[in-house]
Amino acid sequence: SQPIYSALEYGGVKITKQDVVRDDDPTNNVPDNIYSKLGVQLHRRDQHPLGIIKNAIYDYFDTNYSNKFNKFDDLSPIVSLKQNFDDVLVPEDHVSRSYNDTYYIDPQTVLRCHTSAHQAELLRDGHTHFLVTGDVYRRDSIDSTHYPVFHQMEGFRVFAPDEWEASGMDATSFSAADLKKCLEGLARHLFGDVEMRWVDTYFPFTNPSFELEIYFKEKWLEVLGCGVTEQEILKRNGKSNNVAWAFGLGLERLAMVLFDIPDIRLFWSNDERFTSQFSKGRLGVKFKPFSKFPPCYKDISFWINESFTENNLCEVVRGVAGDLAEENT
Ligand code: FA5
Numbered sequence: 146s147q148p149i150y151s152a153l154e155y156g157g158v159k160i161t162k163q164d165v166v167r168d169d170d171p172t173n174n175v176p177d178n179i180y181s182k183l184g185v186q187l188h189r190r191d192q193h194p195l196g197i198i199k200n201a202i203y204d205y206f207d208t209n210y211s212n213k214f215n216k217f218d219d220l221s222p223i224v225s226l227k228q229n230f231d232d233v234l235v236p237e238d239h240v241s242r243s244y245n246d247t248y249y250i251d252p253q254t255v256l257r258c259h260t261s262a263h264q265a266e267l268l269r270d271g272h273t274h275f276l277v278t279g280d281v282y283r284r285d286s287i288d289s290t291h292y293p294v295f296h297q298m299e300g301f302r303v304f305a306p307d308e309w310e311a312s313g314m315d316a317t318s319f320s321a322a323d324l325k326k327c328l329e330g331l332a333r334h335l336f337g338d339v340e341m342r343w344v345d346t347y348f349p350f351t352n353p354s355f356e357l358e359i360y361f362k363e364k365w366l367e368v369l370g371c372g373v374t375e376q377e378i379l380k381r382n383g384k385s386n387n388v389a390w391a392f393g394l395g396l397e398r399l400a401m402v403l404f405d406i407p408d409i410r411l412f413w414s415n416d417e418r419f420t421s422q423f424s425k426g427r428l429g430v431k432f433k434p435f436s437k438f439p440p441c442y443k444d445i446s447f448w449i450n451e452s453f454t455e456n457n458l459c460e461v462v463r464g465v466a467g468d469l470a471e472e473n474t
């Protein structure tokens with residue numbers, strides 16, 4: 146179903162089309178087709194592959210961390226520049242800040258390009274274990290694994306000093322080891338036995354930083370970024386004496402692996418041949434491809450009399466269709 150422009154609501158806050166798209170503002174680069182994705186919230190539909198995978202990840206965390214992780218999936222994707230970039234230490238001259246890469250509503254307001262935009266506020270609110278799921282927006286190219294609107298889940302865990310002191314490791318190594326163990330466990334929970342590898346990378350907000358790749362359809366597919374949180378972020382938000390880890394999962398990428406979905410564009414399909422293949426809580430389903438063309442029904446009804454035989458009808462049909470006509474059902 147399409148969102149109704151005038152009725153977007155996040156966490157009880159109403160947002161109108163004018164709040165997002167302003168025709169007279171040259172700094173606004175949010176096109177209508179992107180605006181129409183706001184408020185759809187595929188990740189909150191229990192029978193959609195993104196909702197199913199979100200719930201499966203929740204199960205993993207609830208089971209392994211005795212419900213300690215607080216969950217947020219309704220935070221507004223409209224955030225300040227400060228939330229999206231400054232709060233997570235993205236440098237002033239970083240490409241991700243450009244109008245070419247990010248959707249700007251006005252010079253101080255963007256559509257979040259990652260769920261990391263919510264780390265600082267949640268830390269300040271006193272949360273030490275949290276998961277944030279949401280739609281994120283990037284002026285990215287479109288292909289089978291990239292789409293300008295996709296979904297991420299942020300995970301964040303803060304440790305108290307006694308937790309790493311007992312381990313005999315330094316705080317950073319302890320946190321990195323715990324992070325990798327957590328995410329490898331998650332991958333096994335979702336996929337069972339799967340080929341995966343860690344790749345070192347860079348993020349402004351973590352150090353060290355890693356990406357996890359999974360082998361899928363003869364290629365390595367990047368499914369998440371993560372790392373040990375920069376101490377500066379903890380310091381600014383009242384957690385100077387702690388250490389933390391964070392991750393950002395690409396939910397479509399994980400769902401593609403789990404359900405064998407070959408193309409990211411399918412997640413937006415309202416076609417019943419897609420939506421009817423998934424149901425709440427069912428992880429074992431493998432996607433069955435269908436024609437790219439919309440369904441098209443051409444039925445003919447007619448009256449018959451007692452002298453009708455099936456072969457009479459077949460002859461009439463073959464007279465028109467030739468050998469293309471195959472089966473009577
Ligand atoms: C980030 O967005 C970081 N905020 C993740 C993070 C969080 C790192 C916390 C450290 C700590 P990245 O741009 O790599 O990182 O995106 C994360 C994941 O989102 C990717 O691994 C991929 O799975 C997914 N992703 C990125 N771009 C797209 C896209 N255009 N379409 C679909 N999925 C995408």
Ligand code: MG
Pocket residue numbers: 356367370
């Ligand atoms: Mg990446």
